[in-house]
Amino acid sequence: MEEELKVIVFKLGSEEYGIEVEKVQTIERMMPITRVPKTFSFVKGVINLRGVVIPVIDLRGRFSLPETEYTDQTRIVIVAVGDMQVGFIVDAANDVIDIKSSAIDSPPEVVGGVKARYLRGVAKLENERLLIMLNLHEVLNKSEVVQLESVEG
Amino acid sequence: MDMNQYLSMFIDESNDHLQSLNENMLQLEGNPEDLGIVQVIFRSAHTLKGMAATMGFEDLASLTHKMENVLDLVRNEKLKMQDYIFDTLFKSLDALESMVQDITSGGEGKADVSAIVASLQAIESGEWTGGKAPAAAATTKPVESISSAVDLDEFQYSVLDQSIAEGHRVFYIDVLVSEDSQLKGVRAYMVFDLLERSGEVVKSFPTVQDIEQEKFERSFSLYYITTKEAQELEKSILSISEIESAKVIQLDQETLQQMTNQAAAAVEAETVAIATAVSQEVATAVKIEEKPAAKPAAPTKQAAAPSRTIRVDIERLDVLMNLFSELLIDRSRLEQLASETGNNDLSDTVAHLSRVSSDLQNIVLKLRMVPVDTVFNRFPRMIRDLAKTLDKKIDLVITGAETELDRTVIDEIGDPLVHLLRNAVDHGVESIAERVAAGKPEMGTVNLRAFHSGNHVFIEIEDDGKGIYREKLLQTAIKRGVVTEEQGAKMSDDEVNQLLFAPGFSTADKISDISGRGVGLDVVKSKITSLGGNVTIHSTPGKGTNFSVQLPLTLSIIAAMLVRVGSEKYAVPLSSIVETAIVQREQVRNIHGNKMITFRESLIPYLSLNEVFGVPDFNDEDESETEIVVIRKGDRLAAVSVEEFIGQSEIVLKSMGTYLPSIEGISGATILGDGQVALIVDPNAFIK
Numbered sequence: 001m002e003e004e005l006k007v008i009v010f011k012l013g014s015e016e017y018g019i020e021v022e023k024v025q026t027i028e029r030m031m032p033i034t035r036v037p038k039t040f041s042f043v044k045g046v047i048n049l050r051g052v053v054i055p056v057i058d059l060r061g062r063f064s065l066p067e068t069e070y071t072d073q074t075r076i077v078i079v080a081v082g083d084m085q086v087g088f089i090v091d092a093a094n095d096v097i098d099i100k101s102s103a104i105d106s107p108p109e110v111v112g113g114v115k116a117r118y119l120r121g122v123a124k125l126e127n128e129r130l131l132i133m134l135n136l137h138e139v140l141n142k143s144e145v146v147q148l149e150s151v152e153g
Numbered sequence: 154m155d156m157n158q159y160l161s162m163f164i165d166e167s168n169d170h171l172q173s174l175n176e177n178m179l180q181l182e183g184n185p186e187d188l189g190i191v192q193v194i195f196r197s198a199h200t201l202k203g204m205a206a207t208m209g210f211e212d213l214a215s216l217t218h219k220m221e222n223v224l225d226l227v228r229n230e231k232l233k234m235q236d237y238i239f240d241t242l243f244k245s246l247d248a249l250e251s252m253v254q255d256i257t258s259g260g261e262g263k264a265d266v267s268a269i270v271a272s273l274q275a276i277e278s279g280e281w282t283g284g285k286a287p288a289a290a291a292t293t294k295p296v297e298s299i300s301s302a303v304d305l306d307e308f309q310y311s312v313l314d315q316s317i318a319e320g321h322r323v324f325y326i327d328v329l330v331s332e333d334s335q336l337k338g339v340r341a342y343m344v345f346d347l348l349e350r351s352g353e354v355v356k357s358f359p360t361v362q363d364i365e366q367e368k369f370e371r372s373f374s375l376y377y378i379t380t381k382e383a384q385e386l387e388k389s390i391l392s393i394s395e396i397e398s399a400k401v402i403q404l405d406q407e408t409l410q411q412m413t414n415q416a417a418a419a420v421e422a423e424t425v426a427i428a429t430a431v432s433q434e435v436a437t438a439v440k441i442e443e444k445p446a447a448k449p450a451a452p453t454k455q456a457a458a459p460s461r462t463i464r465v466d467i468e469r470l471d472v473l474m475n476l477f478s479e480l481l482i483d484r485s486r487l488e489q490l491a492s493e494t495g496n497n498d499l500s501d502t503v504a505h506l507s508r509v510s511s512d513l514q515n516i517v518l519k520l521r522m523v524p525v526d527t528v529f530n531r532f533p534r535m536i537r538d539l540a541k542t543l544d545k546k547i548d549l550v551i552t553g554a555e556t557e558l559d560r561t562v563i564d565e566i567g568d569p570l571v572h573l574l575r576n577a578v579d580h581g582v583e584s585i586a587e588r589v590a591a592g593k594p595e596m597g598t599v600n601l602r603a604f605h606s607g608n609h610v611f612i613e614i615e616d617d618g619k620g621i622y623r624e625k626l627l628q629t630a631i632k633r634g635v636v637t638e639e640q641g642a643k644m645s646d647d648e649v650n651q652l653l654f655a656p657g658f659s660t661a662d663k664i665s666d667i668s669g670r671g672v673g674l675d676v677v678k679s680k681i682t683s684l685g686g687n688v689t690i691h692s693t694p695g696k697g698t699n700f701s702v703q704l705p706l707t708l709s710i711i712a713a714m715l716v717r718v719g720s721e722k723y724a725v726p727l728s729s730i731v732e733t734a735i736v737q738r739e740q741v742r743n744i745h746g747n748k749m750i751t752f753r754e755s756l757i758p759y760l761s762l763n764e765v766f767g768v769p770d771f772n773d774e775d776e777s778e779t780e781i782v783v784i785r786k787g788d789r790l791a792a793v794s795v796e797e798f799i800g801q802s803e804i805v806l807k808s809m810g811t812y813l814p815s816i817e818g819i820s821g822a823t824i825l826g827d828g829q830v831a832l833i834v835d836p837n838a839f840i841k
Contacts, residue, residue, distance in 0.1 A: 038818070
């Protein structure tokens with residue numbers, strides 16, 4: 001049985017990632033972020049989204065990738081998981097595609113890579129495009145972050 | 154049948170009734186002879202039973218029914234209220250409460266109440282005292298005789314009397330529906346229908362509604378006026394299927410009088426059949442109407458009950474609050490824009506808008522205010538039970554129950570108050586013997602007071618017990634390693650008293666079920682602090698202790714001082730600010746590794762906000778003079794340095810969502826007039 005997923009595509013560096021449309025609330029342009037002290041380093045702060053205060057994290061930082069300057073392509077993807085709302089800062093987000101669930105392979109065995117945990121799978125699209133499907137629960141999971149940070153000292 | 158829409162109504166109303174039952178029972182305990190209160194209690198129980206039965210909660214209905222029976226005996230003066238009866242009734246109330254709780258959380262309200270039911274049954278049938286006439290107990294023998302028959306009120310009696318005089322026939326008809334009938338109500342209805350065609354039913358037992366709802370065992374009876382003959386009637390009634398028997402007795406004026414007199418005469422306490430019990434209940438209800446003495450103030454009280462209130466879903470209030478907060482933010486924005494544009498008309502309009510929205514703000518805030526009575530009302534019962542367990546005499550005096558608090562605070566303040574009250578009863582008030590020895594009255598008094606003062610609500614719990622002995626407290630604290638001897642010696646009395654709130658602290662020599670585990674008071678304190686309040690203790694050894702809880706009036710809109718540190722703006726709640734000042738760099742001393750500053754002749758700790766929050770683009774150490782905000786927590790002060798004061802403003806507390814863990818020093822966020830988010834500083838974090 002073929003399942004078709006509608007997926008929002010966004011870019012981090014040269015890689016493309018996907019999140020199902022249902023989990024995404026809105027995609028916003030970059031806006032002023034109020035820094036929140038004494039929290040994880042990848043939490044950039046909070047934003048005012050039409051009267052609601054939403055925390056925003058830099059996905060590059062979350063995935064331990066080097067952070068870059070924001071351009072006018074930079075977007076904030078607001079996702080909702082359960083009653084949690086979080087914004088992801090991404091380099092660009094401008095595509096919505098349909099993919100067949102059969103096209104998603106299980107994630108590759110990356111040794112010791114932090115990223116691997118957050119992946120649900122990799123989808124193969126036309127033109128050799130690879131779409132990395134995110135496991136939102138893991139991305140938003142705070143418990144393992146605490147351990148990581150204490151290891152780093 | 155879809156009962157869900159009625160479920161929330163049922164829960165609300167049941168809780169109201171249970172509350173009123175509790176209150177009235179306590180009142181009755183104080184005046185066991187007051188039948189008026191019994192009436193009110195009876196009515197509440199009766200309504201509760203009806204509701205429970207309608208909703209299909211069998212256990213609830215049957216327990217209430219049993220309570221009703223006992224209460225019925227009391228209000229007919231066939232039973233006098235005594236201690237064991239009170240206790241059993243209270244126990245039943247507790248069972249009812251837990252059943253309603255179960256229903257509220259989605260359960261079926263089933264519970265094993267057989268023990269309580271048995272006790273109630275025993276009281277009802279007089280087996281408790283043993284002196285009463287032996288219980289023929291509830292047999293299901295149908296009533297053959299009409300001796301324990303029913304009663305009529307004056308009007309009905311005269312109607313029947315008249316009819317006889319005018320030559321009509323008046324019958325007393327007793328109908329028995331067959332045992333295996335599935336449709337008792339229908340059969341009964343058919344009987345009525347038949348009778349109504351050839352005469353008039355003056356009164357029926359039980360009432361027509363009860364019969365239609367099948368609230369009768371197998372038999373019902375009625376008074377009937379017709380011109381037909383007895384035999385004819387009997388035959389036609391019996392012709393209806395599933396009617397087992399029908400007794401038709403013609404009445405003349407004499408027998409009519411006899412019957413009503415008999416009913417008026419004292420009837421035996423034991424009921425012979427439930428059917429008679431039901432009819433008796435109606436009869437006695439009728440009788441009570443005639444008895445002027447029994448006319449309680451209760452009916453007027455009930456009539457006063459339909460007050461002009463309306464039940465509103467809390468969620469709607471919250472939505473209203475949120476929307477209103479949005480409005481406030483836009484108002485700030487407009488005010489800012491108006492001053493920037495310089496357009497006079499715009500400024501005027503915005504000024505008017507500000508006034509109107511201020512008024513609206515007051516009203517909306519008041520909407521969420523609920524009288525503390527909703528929290529206080531369960532305390533009398535709790536104190537009563539507690540006093541009994543501890544064998545002490547306690548008088549709980551409640552004042553200011555109409556004082557209002559924000560709804561969210563009300564929800565949270567209950568548990569801490571319960572703990573403080575239990576403390577007062579357990580530790581504060583001495584045993585009867587001790588009190589007498591100390592020359593105090595036997596009855597200890599616990600005062601529970603609530604009042605407004607400034608922007609706060611105070612709730613005080615004051616007892617006239619033995620007070621707090623500084624030495625004993627200190628010793629226990631030292632023993633438990635909470636403080637050292639030297640620290641203790643330096644502490645003021647108030648500070649020593651505050652030690653009670655330290656985790657792991659308890660001066661109880663034995664751990665009882667009630668207290669002594671040393672877990673309670675520190676939880677109390679943190680709960681109160683998390684609500685934005687604080688608690689202080691005043692005590693006079695030998696005389697008593699006063700716990701004073703201070704709470705903010707509203708939670709979501711607070712007055713704050715906006716400050717800037719580097720490029721970041723923060724809001725400090727005005728209620729914690731004592732003063733603002735400018736200090737010179739040199740005034741900041743370094744004492745034993747802590748930065749301190751002299752303020753009004755005392756040394757207070759000095760903190761740099763940029764240091765605490767790691768603000769990147771400001772360092773107060775580089776400045777020659779810094780602005781400070783002196784904040785207060787209880788009676789301790791601290792100075793917090795900022796770069797610049799922006800000004801005072803009313804801000805709306807905004808939640809930061811569930812993703813971020815709680816951050817020490819930040820209690821929330823707000824949206825400023827320019828749309829930016831500013832974090833709200835939690836001063837409590839700076840003063841440990």
